[in-house]
Amino acid sequence: MLIRQAPDLRYSDITPKETYLNRRSFLAAGSAGLGALASPFAAHAATTKLDNVGKSPLSTTEKPNSRDDVTHYNNYYEFGTAKEQPADLAKNFRTSPWTLKVGGEVAKPKTLDLDALYKIAPLEERIYRHRCVEAWSIVVPWIGFSLNELLKQVQPTSKAKYVAFESFYDLKQQPSARYSGLQLPYVEGLRLDEAMNPLAMLTVGMYGETLPPQDGAPIRLTLPWKYGFKSIKSLVKITLVEKQPQTTWALSVPNEYGFYANVNPQVDHPRWSQGSERRLGEFRKRPTLMFNGYGDQVASLYAGLDLRRNY
Amino acid sequence: MKRILQSRWSKPVLFLLCLIPLFRLAWRAYAGTLGPNPIEFITHSTGDWTIRFLMITLSVTPLRLLLHQPVLLRFRRMLGLFAFFYVFLHFVITYLWFDKFFDFHEIMKDIVKRPFITVGFTAFVLLVPLAITSTDGWQRRIGKRWQTLHRAVYFAALAGVIHYYWLVKSDVRLPLLYGAIFAVLMLYRLWMWSQKPRAVRKPQPAPAARV
Secondary structure, eight states: OOOOOSSOOOOHSOOOOOHHHHHHHHHHHHHHHTTTOOOGGGGGOOOOOSSOOEEEEEOOOOOOOOHHHHHHHHHOOGOOOTHHHHHHTTTTOSSOOOOEEEEBHHHSEEEEHHHHTTTTSEEEEEHHHHHHHEEEEEEEEEEEHHHHHHHHHHOOOOOEEEEEEEEOTTTTTOGGGSSSSSSSSOOHHHHHHHHHHHOEEEEEEEETEEEEGGTTOOOOETTTBBBBBGGGEEEEEEESSOOHHHHHHHHHOOOOOOOSSSTTTTSOSSOOOOOOEEEEESSSSSOOOOOGTTTTHHGGTTOOOOOOOOO | HHHHSSTTTTTHHHHHHHHHHHHHHHHHHHHHOOOOOOOHHHHHHHHHHHHHHHHHHHHHHHHHHHHTTTGGGGGGGHHHHHHHHHHHHEEEEEEIITTTTOOOOHHHHHHHHHHHHHHHHHHHHHHHHHHTTTSSSHHHHHHHHHHHTHHHHHHHHHHHHHHHHOOOOOOOHHHHHHHHHHHHHHHHHHHHHHHHHHHHHHHHOOTTTTO
């Protein structure tokens, strides 16, 4: 696939926040009058605008989904297992103070506080396709930088072969996590070469603003060529390790979710097809692309690897 | 209580109540509040109401006996037909049409390959003859075997619970809840059937002291 030049406009340039908020309050007022639910946009206040955001050649030219879709259709099991729950149950999630520890097999371990997260590297907007293992997909204008920027700063030693990630977990703030059916805290992992690929992104914002809680505030991973569950949210720990780390879904249902979890239309989930997907907002399903269409950038990472076996 | 249940208005009122889930969906579709994935919303909603109506239908006999309200039997056919109505929407509209776009090759592959589809499809197929033979005419024509045939609903409900259980990723609370309700309803029947031979042997008590 061609990496096309990203459009000159950023998502936030097209419609100023004030305008779309006004539009929404207008719509919300209208529907409230019709007896519909109260405005679901209250949680919006938790995010702030991000400045000095550059553009990225890694962006797709596809049209992003609405912010409303991306903030009201979440798989974040610590805040409930239904898609609409995290928007509500995470709205009071405290991201300040925050600590992200980066350590393990590195020469220069780091501990970052909330402000430091936004200064690891210059911020850029990347419009990525995001494909969930449940066969739906979205296009999101994320804001962040390549994970390798941070990894280079901590200087992995020769022993470092994998990167292990860990999510925030606290039953006091996430009481619904009890019913997730998962062993928590949520953990994920990558091979070091996967983590060093420029597409692998540390994400601190979307739609011109900091991340809302239900989308993984304050910092998350975004791996557009892998199923969404690899893109771990609300990171508190990044550890460089020698051996392949355990990952939450593979621990929970090992025959359904593997360590690699690359988007692959040829390898079905045991219970459903991965050959097609429903892009939110579209009626008909569209075919799923190998590596979610990012083969040019990542296929070489898996040369010689049996992807049917290493799902 | 009995007078309300026997009133000629009770059936039309129940009929309208049973349509509320459909009206709710239609309203939300009109108002644009089906959420970011409307098709999934409709699929889950019609599926939820299928299993609920199956459980409600299976509750009629236990409730009728426990509450001494034989008149409840009047409503069983309608409730069962609503279970079929919602499974029809669930299967034909959301699965065959919205999900597969009547691609029968894909559908056959799905049914053969995916256990949760297989078992859900089985539940639907089991309910089809029950819906067809639910009329008075068919009941007369089939006679004694009608009841035997309609016991297939037990298997349809069980298949529905399994379909739901196999569908969810990790939070199995709701499928287990329906499983538990089904188990209670079936255990009551087993207990009832085990009591029957004795009841037959005993002389029938006076009608006033209904058992």
